Amino acid sequence: MISTFMEHREACEAALKEKHFLDASQKEGFLDENAKSNLSQLKALGRVFNKAAEDDVPSEVPDYLCCKITLDIFRDPVITPSGVTYERAVILEHLQKVGKFDPITREPLYPSQLAPNLAIKEAVRSYLDAHGWAYKMD
Incomplete structure (x- = not known):
């Protein structure tokens, strides 16, 4: 289950990076703004996956x-x-x-x-x- 979770995370990150690459090749002159947006989206994606993984991390049973x-x-x-x-x-x-x-x-x-x-x-x-x-x- 964990490997599937990590595979989904990596696939989403790769897709977002590819989107950034395609956007950058089409929008000359807007690279700084585009890079900031991409970085922001990657951070948000990381927060989503970290939150989703919280319940799967072993801890003390009450x-x-x-x-x-x-x-x-x-x-x-x-x-x-x-x-x-x-x-x-x-x-x-x-x-x-x-x-x-x-x-x-x-x-x-x-x-x-x-x-x-x-x-x-x-x-x-x-x-x-x-x-x-x-x-x-x-």
């Missing part, structure tokens, strides 16, 4: 979209009665292997008390739609 145990982005978030959200498989494993308590609040917790956290699930989906790099490849 904490509220990550499991408190694994620190990975949620796939199937569940919420406890105390309001803490965990990845379903991870909290179920904790309840089975470690004990029937919330690992953060230490309050008693049973699998039947876990509820899907649909708000966080939707927030993760929106985030991933805008930041495709955040998908982990297993």
Whole structure:
């Protein structure tokens, strides 16, 4: 995807430079004004491509979209009665292997008390739609 993005950027820059060359060959005496206009257009094109690339640059995933145990982005978030959200498989494993308590609040917790956290699930989906790099490849 990145190479395609860069190819589009280079193609646009080449087309703009070619347009400048053709304009310069047809307009004698207006080269300084034409060169300034071309430079301005190239800078504007660069700003557009830089802005478009911002969401594709890896950065920190917001904490509220990550499991408190694994620190990975949620796939199937569940919420406890105390309001803490965990990845379903991870909290179920904790309840089975470690004990029937919330690992953060230490309050008693049973699998039947876990509820899907649909708000966080939707927030993760929106985030991933805008930041495709955040998908982990297993």
